[in-house]
Amino acid sequence: MAIDFRDKIYILDGAMGTMLQKAGMNPEETTTQFGLKHPEIWYDIFTQYINAGADIIYAGTFGINKFKADELDMSLEEAVVCAMNVADRARNEASKASGRDVKIALGIGPLGELLEPMGTLTFEEAYDAFSQIVNAGKNCGADLVVIETMTDLYEVKAAVLAVKENSKLPVMVSMTFEENERTFTGVSLEAMALTLEGLGVDAMGINCSLGPVEILPMARKLRSLTSIPVFAKPNAGLPDPETGKYDISCDQFIDTMKEYIDCGINMVGGCCGTTPEYISGIARYRDSLVQKPQKEESIKHGLRICSSTDVVTVDHVTVIGERINPTGKKRLKQALLEKDFDYILNQAIEQIDAGAEILDVNVGVPSLDDVEMLPEVIKKLQSVTGLPLQIDSSNPKAIEAALRVYNGKAIVNSVNGEPEVMDSIFPIVKKYGAAVIGLTLDSAGIPDKAEDRFAIAQRILDKALEYGIPREDLIIDCLTLTVSAQQKEAGETLKAVRMIKDRLGLKTALGVSNISFGLPMRILVNRTFLAMAMECGLDLPIINPNDEDMMSAVFAFNVLKNVDENAVRYIERYGDCQPEISKTVKKRAADSSDTSSYSDSDIFYCIEKGMKADTVAAVKKLLENHSEMELVNDFLIPALDNVGQGFEKGTIFLPQMLQAATAAQAGFDIIKTRLAESDKESVSLGEVVIATVKGDIHDIGKNIVKVIMENYGYKMIDLGRDVPSEKIVETVVEKNIKLVGLSALMTTTLKSMEETIIAVKTAAPDCRIMVGGAVLTADYAEKIGADFYCKDAMKSVEAAQEVFG
């Protein structure tokens, strides 16, 4: 059923909504409702478009999905079949008359519910919703599927996977862009091109929102960004905000569309405001062409990685942050086991602020199921950062689960020269269109000699190409060994990097810091090795970006290699800095002065004023003479109490209280890290489940309560927003929870709060419930069965103190 869209110039159809309005659709009706009610009008419009020259028509299934099911007075499946049948009938009749081959596309539009993290729909739910449409429509004469008018790349990915996994139909995707060349959700043309080409769609394009004049430069750009066919369906110009009329004529539209065809955009049609007249004009031009226009050469871009918003082109030394990896980091390991995502996300944000361009993500803790955990962490990370991610695991199942939910083009770390490993991981890399790191080792271990490592790299490359993975998407890691144990091999690693670079032209990665294990002043060895490796052609050092000594070497190198033009990035970073001569000596001096300056500082003052760094220093100092628990009970909590009292009295306001809490939190984190490292029990005065109830998506108030309560030593299990009562009950029962906090911000969701309280009380009668939110009152809280009404975050601490003593 494959279609080669490269074989000719395809004319697509024009607007459906515009035509239905002309046929008498009223403002209260959707196009789906009107079309299903008047199939003969649909039929007539399709016939007009086919007669105008359209080679592909979009069936009227665009607005049908389970979230819009209440628009229908039949089942979703029946509606899809009905819409497809009309298009099929029109195609058959018209083709019979004209002898032309006309194709029908099953049209898929946005679900109307936003996916996480913007909305609350999960990726998996979106996938299921799209699968339902594909399964309903694939056997009703569809030649292909078109996914159009999309603004969220994540939603597109769910739809593409649904098409590919439930049918063999070719798939075209078009997204809607604004003048700034981004969609409403921030997707760039380049991120779209990279991700969709990786997923193996058959054509990609732009539709709706703007006119042909505005879209043309974007369409050209898209043409240069991908090697697959590109299509465009612009609106009939820009609408007048007062009258809704479009600002260009049919002739102007057609004239501009000619330019699309001339520059190799070989599939063209129209969106809102266009009619069969517009389409026949484009078709006439196509027919007048003696020879097919030459496609503009798509430029080779080398290795590029992306999220839905940010693209990283690896044409300079690009730092991969290594911090999200629990190996040797007990605090992170603990955070992973406790699902303390805030800690993990903070690790990410720190690395981003330090200048990492890609983040490595490894959740390898022996007792943890990485098939479940890796995608969960990926989802959390992409909710707060647009930095591209590197999925670090050796478990093919975990890699696939993570790649599936990743929004963009990721790197997989890693495969090696073992055939079984490549055979299990390369198909996944290919399916999801990722880049991949190959380690130069196999069952015999890491070869000593550079030549042998090179041979493994060559083998990995051959295999990758066999699987259809583009050459530029393969990265080789020649492996750093510890110089104190294998001194000769450091040189071999570097030599191998150079060979890979020179002879295979592949990008290279290296984890750098292993080199210095067991030596004093490791940074000196690390930094020197990094500089040597970069000179040999290292592109992607995997390092700790918080280590400025390493980062500075990278920034300086990019200047010296004439990559950072005019030293712009270097100056931006170091323009205001002073040199520190003889840093090792100076650091020791600074350490002692730190001690003296903080010995007098008052932790109470630091917390009240929200001084984060000073609080950390004060905590470290106090820990010399106090146990962790003493510090919590005698200093941190009393300090927070002072702030809380000020808040009650109205002398301290919410932002100041939160600022104080943030400072205290930094102090707590020092304690948690110390406890984790010494394998002691972490501080917890009690476990509390907290959630915003079903139907409500306000979560800032809930998060405030979470932060404050955490500071008082409670372990908070945050179930998020829009949480069904079943999930709350399940958690309460499973973990034997004694206190639940529920938040609702709207009168309409108080009902859902009441239902949740009843469900929890039924399943766990001795679990107490505290509630809060702008529309609640003490009376109402009591009426719906809550045990505590908390008008602010301090009140929730009091409630917890009552419950846990």
Added chain:
Amino acid sequence: MNIDITEPISRKRWLNALGAGDKDDYSLIARLDKAEKILFESAKPKAVYRVMNRKDVRVEGFSLQKHLEGCHKVAVMALTLGIGVDNAIRKMQISDMAEAVIMDSGASVLVDSLCDKFEEYIRNNVDEYVTSRFSPGYGDSPLRMQKSVISYVDGQRKIGLNVTSSNLMIPRKSVTALIGLSEHPVTGRLATCGECVLKDKCTLRKEGKFCGY
């Protein structure tokens, strides 16, 4: 259409929204500056309106009916700061909750002041007399109106404004409203406390205040 941000966020309204009153706290003022910078970088305000016949607009609730009394047309408007603001606030909640709360309330003040500006723009573009704006969920008008109001202006496609199944708008910092148009001078009418869905729960009312101007 894109809406330009031409003025700083009113510090007075912002501090009020934070409940910080008129207290002079230099570190707080500095935090507002930082929050404003991030908000201005992440906001891409867009708005759309459409003039419709009164009879084509489904009006629910007594207070809105009263508001539109004597109007033969209605300007339906929608304005959003864009999803970038939601993303920035979400991210800030991870590293600095205090700053996130400040951004959240600053964004609310900003969206409100941009609505004032857009309302003014509409007023200048129509020939009729106009009422003030009235948003779904206010008084006794049910929030479920949100869905049809957004579809009237094709909000999802025109400005990227979505509505969840529980009638909440995403991006979060968005406003929809109805403005009555009439051949004769009209003022519209604010809902009374008696009509309001919040009448038993309103904190302002308990303090003896009224949400109207």
